[in-house]
Amino acid sequence: MQMFRQMVDVHTSKRLEMVDITRLVEEAVESSNLKEGLVNIYSRHSTSAVVINENESGLKEDFLVALDKLVPTGAGYLHDRIDHNADSHIRGFLVGGSQTVPFQEGRLMLGTWQSIFFVELDGPRHRTLTVTVTGQ
């Protein structure tokens, strides 16, 4: 088994945003020249998440609305006294900031209705993902 690493930049334009990064992850797997293995996508940011789900415009909005209902903005959080983004941190804490995806013949083994998303929870910002490809 071998390892290959690539940093991937994502620029977001809203406070809450679902950015489809499937193609960026595929490119990292292609650059590795590895054929079969696992790719780990890791966000270096505490106010973001990485998820896998269907890329349908209504559903992307539904996810963000659901997070807003589960963790309301400005609900008396202690962290808001220091930095007004406790909601962003708590949402990131719940959803999680990395994913590991299998690949075969140099292609991601996603299901038909699966895309990989970077979830911006405190944008707009410039973000960096660490993509690590391991395999043979």
Place this chain on the structure above:
Amino acid sequence: MQMFRQMVDVHTSKRLEMVDITRLVEEAVESSNLKEGLVNIYSRHSTSAVVINENESGLKEDFLVALDKLVPTGAGYLHDRIDHNADSHIRGFLVGGSQTVPFQEGRLMLGTWQSIFFVELDGPRHRTLTVTVTGQ
């Protein structure tokens, strides 16, 4: 380090269901002939999850009821105009569709009160999991 991959089929019988897949994952590790490493269990489906917790019948019901309260069915989701399962997607988005588990001497290093579950969120369906074993 070496790598071994096996596809695992799971057939569910209800809309919401917790299926214990510990034995199926153990069999994949045994088939790999690897003694020490990590096994990744990945669901190719956006309306499902993979979790690790205690296999107690009341608790399995509690998990599904908790998800239903956190993300109610039919709560005005945009995705329900296209396909009537936005709740299933949002629940999958929150819980997550893969797990990575250590193994040693060819056996899963689960705790005493841990089993691996496939969580069906939009069944009944035929599902496929990608199980990737890496180690030595």
Place this chain on the structure above:
Amino acid sequence: MQMFRQMVDVHTSKRLEMVDITRLVEEAVESSNLKEGLVNIYSRHSTSAVVINENESGLKEDFLVALDKLVPTGAGYLHDRIDHNADSHIRGFLVGGSQTVPFQEGRLMLGTWQSIFFVELDGPRHRTLTVTVTGQ
């Protein structure tokens, strides 16, 4: 690629507690003598979680309060008839019990505002984490 494994003990002192384990994970990476790879932190316990976020005292309290609101204690759970900790299990189920973190030049590639936490959800207890370092 090579693999190295270390068990890490964590002793908690409250029912709900966020314990910063970043230094313990760094020490496992240093002990491995591997320079570049991924480290997996896995909790063998169903009433705990492992997360990555900012180590700010107010925010740590905010996380625990948010979990308590999302999954209230003693809300008629079936599992409470057997063992009075259904809330702990359901919170662990939602947040998840492992993380995978990249490292380079023998150091964790965490972001500026990221620490690794063991989240105690049913303490005080003695807990064990399985830390698996893979890389080159």
